[in-house]
Amino acid sequence: MSHWNPRDLGMDRRISRRDFFDGVAVAAVAGSLLGPGSSGRNPAGAAPTAPTAPVAVTGGPCAAPLGDTAQALSVPHALRDGRFWEYAxxxxxxxxxxxxxxxxxxxxxxxxxxxxxxxxxxxxxxxxxxxxxxxxxxxxxxxxxxxxxxxxxxxxxxxxxLLDDLGVGLERAAPASRQADSVMCDRETFPVETLVKLTPGLPAERLAARLPVADAARRDLVMLCENPPDWFPGLPAREKQERLAGLTYSDFLLRVCRVHPDVERFLRTLPNARWGCSTRCLGAIDAWASRGYPGFQGLGLDRSEPSRFNSPTVEREWNRELYRVxxxxxxxxxxxxxxxxxxxxxxxxxxxxxxxxxxxxxxxxxxxxxxxxxxxxxxxxxxxxxxxxxxxxxxxxxxxxxxxxxxxxxxxxxxxxxxxxVRLPLLDAAVRVRDRGAWRRLGVSRTRWTGAYWCVTELEDGGPENGGAEDGGGPGVVRLLATPCRSELGPDEGAAAGRRALLRTPYAHMEFTVREQLARLLGPAGFDPARDIESIAVHRWGHGRAPEYRRPWHSFAPDGPFPxxxxxxxxxxxxxxxxxxxxxxxxxxxxxxxxxxxxxxxx
The missing domain is CATH 3.50.50.60 (FAD/NAD(P)-binding domain)
Structure with missing residues (x-):
């Protein structure tokens, strides 16, 4: 239950614009153009629809998306369901x-x-x-x-x-730039909502002491970070990697490390921004290969090269120079x-x-x-x-x-x-704020949430090197990301379930959660969503992130053939x-x- 009144959050305020961009067809109108009923000639759910047109709602409270084109919503579904050529x-x-x-x-x-x-x-x-x-x-x-x-x-x-020909430059980016500088242990996950700043070099014991978790979870987290044992003693490196390839990171934590469930809950959304799913979907072998996932040091695995079981993206980026457009x-x-x-x-x-x-x-x-x-x-x-x-x-x-x-x-x-x-659903929002000074006063620029609707909130270009969170304030843009995939079902079934849930989510709820989570995070630093939010743009992508075939969900990985x-x-x-x-x-x-x-x- 929210502790905030919609009026207090500014849901009734007229702001400069509200834009809602639809990247997924709405099933309720999928047949409106080309006639009723499906012929049933194609298997249900055999293919997702193509992205649809933007939906723009400008000014005033948003009651429903407007401005979409019927053909963008209905034609791909009609093709999939075998109805298009019956009526065209x-x-x-x-x-x-x-x-x-x-x-x-x-x-x-x-x-x-x-x-x-x-x-x-x-x-x-x-x-x-x-x-x-x-x-x-x-x-x-x-x-x-x-x-x-x-x-x-x-x-x-x-x-x-190609980018050089376009005049579009690349800038080098370290993998560490993907990491959050704070974690909101939110009330959706823990009894007491607590913002924890991830100060560089902070000892694991001091970090654990700040978390609203059980004492046993604090001890287990310190163990994972500082001195985990060899979970598979006596096995050669290849077999250890194969064991990891058969587990998700959540399975590794709960079934192999046998840590307190609060530890898994605290770490669950670590991969959401990068992979579009949680640790209940991310393979343990890819967690081992990535920064910030504790528990693997005692295995003694060679990190000079990737495992043959790692996903294609991990393998491509291993020890290579990374760039951002x-x-x-x-x-x-x-x-x-x-x-x-x-x-x-x-x-x-x-x-x-x-x-x-x-x-x-x-x-x-x-x-x-x-x-x-x-x-x-x-x-x-x-x-x-x-x-x-x-x-x-x-x-x-x-x-x-x-x-x-x-x-x-x-x-x-x-x-x-x-x-x-099968693509993973994504939802992202860009919120233009009157003053970003609250981020400076709070001392954070990117926050991971452990269980709330939006899993990451970020002050755009908010790092000190870009003149962001440590400057004197002024207007700014806040980005938020939600990953609706039902990760416990796996990337394919979870994507389908998350897409259905996304279709049922009203835009008013999306705006409400944007405002509420920013109020929960930044309110103590003086942020008022009713006063400080100038515009909101939400992009809904039912088929957002391209598929990544990986263990433990795809048995054909790594030897193929890949789809x-x-x-x-x-x-x-x-x-x-x-x-x-x-x-x-x-x-x-x-x-x-x-x-x-x-x-x-x-x-």
């Missing part, structure tokens, strides 16, 4: 012909368009997207970049070269959009590129046998009818799970593998991009997949 007419040929058609206007799609134009400056390119605007969040919805939402990654040489992924997508559109807005031609939003693609087919086809046909829904355009090549930079419904002639092995690309292994290799004049098409995640994955798809089609 035959495609009408527009007579348009392009050298390249890109399906999906996100980071991977815009990277593909940009890379193609680098190789063929005179090419005619069409980018189709289901959103009513391309995936470039409004600049006023965020500040200068967020370490919370843009984690570092190990960029390839090709990816860095300067200004964040949002700035990268905007730079790509400007580059390919030549300054023209959506729907306008620039550099032979046309950007066409509100145009969900419904069919992609080779013109003839894939082995000899020299062109393809792409059909999309414009809100009234199905239109078809010709393409010399097509790059599918949409979600991998939608590809089997767009290209039904794709070999079944590839179709089945792509259906397994993403089915994506490479062109099918006639069609190639697959998108971050689902590579086994690791992050913005670099989306760019890498795009560059590979361009190379495959241009061979």
């Amino acid at each position: 007419g035959r495609p009408e040929d527009t007579g348009e012909r392009y050298d390249l058609v890109v399906v999906g206007g996100g980071l991977s799609g815009m990277s593909a368009a940009f890379a193609w134009l680098r190789a063929e400056p005179g090419a005619r390119v069409l980018v189709l997207d289901a959103h009513d605007e391309l995936k470039t969040p409004s600049p006023d919805a965020a500040g200068r970049g967020s370490a919370l939402l843009d984690p570092p990654s190990a960029w390839t040489h090709e990816g860095r070269a 300067r200004g964040g992924e949002e700035s990268l997508v905007r730079a790509m959009t400007r580059a390919v559109a030549g300054g023209g807005g959506p729907g306008r031609t620039g550099h032979q590129v046309r950007l066409r939003p509100s145009s969900p693609v419904v069919s992609v087919r080779n013109d003839g046998d894939p082995g000899s086809a020299s062109s393809a046909t792409v059909a999309y829904f414009d809100g009234h009818r199905v239109l078809a355009v010709g393409a010399g090549s097509v790059i599918l930079a949409c979600q991998g799970a939608m590809v089997p419904y767009l290209v039904p002639e794709l070999p079944e092995r590839r179709r089945e593998a792509l259906r397994r690309a 993403s292994d089915a994506a490479p290799g062109r099918f006639g004049r069609i190639a697959v991009a998108g971050s689902d098409a590579v086994p690791w995640t992050g913005p670099e994955a989306a760019v890498t997949a795009a560059l590979r798809a361009v190379e495959e089609l241009r061979r």
